[in-house]
Amino acid sequence: MTPTSQTSLTDSDSKLRVAIVTESFLPQVNGVTNSVLRTLEFLRAGGHEVAVFAPGPGESSVNGVPVIRMGSFGFPGYVDLRIAVPRRAFESEIRNFQPDVIHVAAPAVLGAWALHIARKLEIPSVAIYQTDLAGFARQYRLGATSPALWRYIAAIHNRADITLAPSSAAVWDLRSHGVENVARWMRGVDANRFNPEHRNAELCHRFSSRGNTIVGFVGRLAREKQVDRLVEVAALPGVSLVIVGDGPCKDKLEKMIPSALFTGFASGLELSQMYASFDLFAHTGVDETFCQAIQEALASGVPVVAPASGGPLDLVQHGHNGFLWSPTKRHTLVESVNELVTNGESLKFCASNARASVEHRTWDSVMSELVGHYRAVSNGLSLAYSGASN
8 A cells, every 4th residue: 555645644735535334225214325325425525535435336436436345144133234244355455546535434244354454454443433322222122131232332443443432421331432533523414404494384284284283204114213202292192203314114103193294215206305394393312323304304494292302312402402301210201292292381492493503514514523533543643532422
């Protein structure tokens, strides 16, 4: 390899070669994929060279960025979740690209191998913690494996020069389980795309022709999201429940909550209008390391009811832009929704504060921070901090 000179990487104008190794990518659409796409967009706009290494099958390029595909198989019981099988030529392909830094998104299998290669070839690396694998295992009745999973997670992330976690709770989880060098790196939000101006009168009428309070959920309809918690919400008087998304639990949920409107998967302007046409957003999953859907709802001017655990703790200020409910007391979700539905002043107050609480988190600002981490590890530095409050 012919690494870029260490001196040049300290220059904020110098261009980097970044290999992004991700456990999930198009055509699968989820939080990991969306973050990787935003990273690609920012790096390309800044003139940096990028290559993506991801599970197949899928396209071999995205917006001019080469995508090197690895063989994969579907996760048992959830075939849309692909598990990559690194091929023998993986190391040679990394060598050929000659990256200044390897960015590993949600490392598990492919990412673990990439970090092994990074250490072997002495390439700086940044690991992005995004998926609570231990929480995921609990939802799939594999809770007994959590201690072993945490040991595996710690072993993977300690191979990286730095791990970036999206929330204060995630930072402390990683540290408490032995990950040594962790910093918080939150997600950005597109405040133009997610904006109260997208509220659509026709959609509002479709969601509730009776003038009910429209309570929405947006997310993957999979077991770990615990969308079945919305059964009680749908039964509240004066509430129309709208569920946006698709996934392996969709058919089961439609039978459980027949009064809810299931829209299926939405994206682009349609998704923007759906968010802005909610009166209240309810989130059900308790294992979120961040929860971009909450941030998008808030940017759309919609107050949020979310669990008092994980990523939502950094996003929802109880009584200010929404309410927090207790993950250990199931009834507190429906009680929180009901309190806002029946108290118009509280709902209006939280709605008035929703957008301002997140609109400053632009993608440009958080991506500039990411590139700062790239440059730091490329020069043997660390931007990790002793607290999780920044």
